Every structure is written in C-alpha cells, then in structure tokens.
Amino acid sequence: MILLLRLKQKIHPQMNKALSILGLGWLGLPLAEAFLAKGLTVKGSTTSETKLAAIQSKGITAFSITLSETAVKGEVKSFLKDSEVLIIDIPPGLRRDPSSDFVSKIQRLLPSIEASTIQHVLFISSTTVFEDESRFPVVTSQTVPNSVSEAGRQLALVEKLLQANDNFTTTILRFGGLIGGDRHPATMLSGRTNVQNPEAPVNLIEREDCIQLILRIVENNAWGKVYNAAAPNHPTKAEYYTAECLKRELPLPKYDYMSISKGKIIDSKEIQKDLEYEIKCL
Numbered sequence: 001m002i003l004l005l006r007l008k009q010k011i012h013p014q015m016n017k018a019l020s021i022l023g024l025g026w027l028g029l030p031l032a033e034a035f036l037a038k039g040l041t042v043k044g045s046t047t048s049e050t051k052l053a054a055i056q057s058k059g060i061t062a063f064s065i066t067l068s069e070t071a072v073k074g075e076v077k078s079f080l081k082d083s084e085v086l087i088i089d090i091p092p093g094l095r096r097d098p099s100s101d102f103v104s105k106i107q108r109l110l111p112s113i114e115a116s117t118i119q120h121v122l123f124i125s126s127t128t129v130f131e132d133e134s135r136f137p138v139v140t141s142q143t144v145p146n147s148v149s150e151a152g153r154q155l156a157l158v159e160k161l162l163q164a165n166d167n168f169t170t171t172i173l174r175f176g177g178l179i180g181g182d183r184h185p186a187t188m189l190s191g192r193t194n195v196q197n198p199e200a201p202v203n204l205i206e207r208e209d210c211i212q213l214i215l216r217i218v219e220n221n222a223w224g225k226v227y228n229a230a231a232p233n234h235p236t237k238a239e240y241y242t243a244e245c246l247k248r249e250l251p252l253p254k255y256d257y258m259s260i261s262k263g264k265i266i267d268s269k270e271i272q273k274d275l276e277y278e279i280k281c282l
Contacts, residue, residue: 018043020083020087020118022086023090024051024062025089027211029058031089031211036059042059043061046062046064065079068108069105080116084117084120085118086120101154113168121171122217123158123173124173125159126176127266130145131146131149131264132262133264138267140228141270171224171225174226175229175230176266178207179206186244191250191252194254198256200237201234201264206231206280208280209229228270229266230268231279232281234266238255
C-alpha cells in the first residue's frame with residue numbers, strides 16, 4: 001500500500017507573495033485551486049475570454065493572455081506583477097498546428113518575465129524530450145534529451161532557453177502521460193487495430209500526483225532542478241490498456257506484434273527522494 005506523505009503544514013516564507021500560472025487548463029486550473037487552499041494569492045491565464053468569469057469566481061485573478069511567434073497579447077505586466085513564482089503550463093500546440101514555433105513564443109515572453117518580480121520559473125515539460133528505443137532505456141534526470149520529434153525537440157530547446165536565463169532560477173518538471181479525472185488514453189485506444197509498441201513500458205502519472213509534486217517544489221524551494229515524473233511501475237502497453245479497457249467494459253485494442261516495440265522507462269526516484277513524496281503506482 002502506497003502512503004502519500006502529507007504536505008508540510010507550515011507555508012514557506014517565499015510563498016507569501018502572489019504566484020502566477022500561465023495556462024489554466026486540465027492541470028493548471030486544479031493546481032491553482034490547490035495553491036489557493038494553501039492561502040496563496042494566485043493569478044492565472046487563459047486564452048479564452050469566455051472562461052474569465054468562471055475562473056474569477058473560484059478566487060483566482062484571471063487574465064486573457066495569448067502567446068504567438070510575433071507577440072504576447074494580454075495584460076502580461078499585471079499578470080506577473082508582485083509574483084515571485086511563475087509556472088508555465090502550456091503545450092507546444094504542434095498537434096493542432098504542426099508549423100507552430102513554441103520556442104519563439106517563449107522567447108517573446110522572456111522580456112516580460114525579466115522586467116517583473118519573478119524570481120523562480122517552473123516549466124512543465126514532458127518526457128517526450130526523450131526518444132523511444134527498442135532497448136527500452138532507463139531515463140533519469142541526468143539523461144540528455146534526444147528526441148527527434150518536433151514537439152520533443154522544441155520542448156528541449158525551451159528548457160535550455162529558460163535554464164540559461166540569469167534573471168530567474170528555473171526548475172524543469174517533465175511529466176509522463178497525464179491521466180486522471182475524465183482523461184484516460186484507454187478510451188482513445190479502445191477498439192483500435194494495429195496499435196503500435198505493445199511491448200513498450202507505460203509511463204503515466206495521475207493528475208493529483210502532478211499537483212502534489214508541484215506544490216512541494218514551490219513549498220520546498222526546489223529551484224534549479226531537473227526532474228522526471230511518472231508512476232514507478234511500468235507494465236507493457238498491451239497489458240495495461242487491455243486491463244483498463246476490460247475495467248471500463250470497452251472494446252479491446254488489437255496490437256501489432258509484428259513490428260519492433262520501442263519505448264523507454266522513466267525513472268522518478270530523484271524527485272520522490274528530494275520531495276519526500278511517493279508517486280502512486282498505476
């Protein structure tokens with residue numbers, strides 16, 4: 001039985017100021033609510049003006065902010081004002097727009113961060129910065145990103161861009177596949193045929209674990225770090241998704257066992273040790 005250690009009740013001195021979260025989406029919004037419950041003043045951004053009122057009703061100071069390759073639209077100065085910590089939790093957007101330049105978007109944001117009171121940046125990245133291989137390599141926080149995918153490559157470049165900036169201290173937090181709430185990839189794989197990589201290890205993590213890890217990074221002043229985070233067990237893709245579809249009474253996927261499976265094993269021992277937190281098994 002996995003024991004999830006409680007967060008320290010005493011709030012760190014540096015948490016007294018406001019905290020800004022760029023991207024109040026599936027992870028960012030409940031994260032903001034978790035910080036609110038800790039007594040912090042939380043500012044958050046959305047690209048949808050229709051969501052502003054609903055976000056404000058939760059006690060979050062909301063801003064409509066959109067990043068593009070040429071400009072940052074919205075009240076960025078007010079969004080960052082008096083905040084000590086900035087959490088960047090926005091996706092590269094390459095699935096919707098393969099021509100999107102995520103690196104340029106973050107570069108456009110940097111002058112605003114540099115001119116603000118922000119001292120620490122937490123960048124929510126992804127384990128897609130690491131390439132899948134047939135030997136299923138074990139990936140630690142010291143492993144150098146080597147993805148050849150455009151999304152992985154751009155994320156790795158943004159990581160370096162933020163880490164190289166001397167105006168603030170950056171922590172990189174790379175999550176495996178996010179699950180929880182109404183999101184589970186079993187629903188997307190259900191009934192599909194020729195599903196690739198059936199023997200590859202699964203690297204997933206529950207949203208609640210993500211939130212708790214982020215809270216602890218800020219609370220414990222864990223800046224200047226690089227962390228990978230995924231559940232500590234890694235069943236094969238076929239084992240895991242077959243079981244999850246059976247649990248949900250969904251049609252089973254059919255796997256392609258003729259092709260060589262490629263994948264990786266995300267090692268999360270370092271973040272669990274540093275933050276004294278045990279990530280739930282799948």
